[in-house]
Amino acid sequence: EVQLVESGGGLVQPGGSLRLSCVVSGFTFSNCGMSWVRQAPGKGLEWVSDISGSGATTYYADSVKGRFTISRDNSRNTLYLQIYNLRAEDTAVYYCAKCPGDYGSCAFDIWGQGTMVTVSS
């Protein structure tokens, strides 16, 4: 069974940092591009960042460029999102999502359950 399990969310003060993790199982991780998508409370979905199967290519939404870093450890079947200088508007559920392959653009066929990040003093 394909599974994505996020962790690392929590309550953080403005200006703080956090690292989210997404541990995957049930498929060959290195063969798939991966993304992070967030959803603010009561709001819609916002794509945040994407990384290729090898980790060599990364993309970011303009709203997070320079503050978020996506990475992956294929030996540990784990995807990461490092978030710096957190702002109130980063408060959201963060989902990791899987591409069916490693060919750039894709629809996300499997999603994790999400991890909540709350930025507040």
Next chain:
Amino acid sequence: DIQMTQSPSTLSASVGDRVTITCRASQSISSWLAWYQQKPGKAPNLLIYKASSLESGVPSRFSGSGSGTEFTLTISSLQPDDSATYYCQQYNSYWTFGQGTKVEIK
């Protein structure tokens, strides 16, 4: 950036009704469009990819059509379990979601 606009924002229909949701892209995205269903407190679930391809395991009452800038998601016979929010997503250039359509059962 490509913008995605869904309509309506909410709709209320009866069990058995045919329901259609529209999604418009700000520029052509060919057929690089997906539809997701999201229920409260849950992650989104892929229904349709490449505008009209049904994801494995998704009931056949769901269908998608369109290309270029105009797309539709149709539920042929609305069921109680279809109460959810539906999102379109373009993946022609990076990824962008529509604002969502909440479907309620009368």
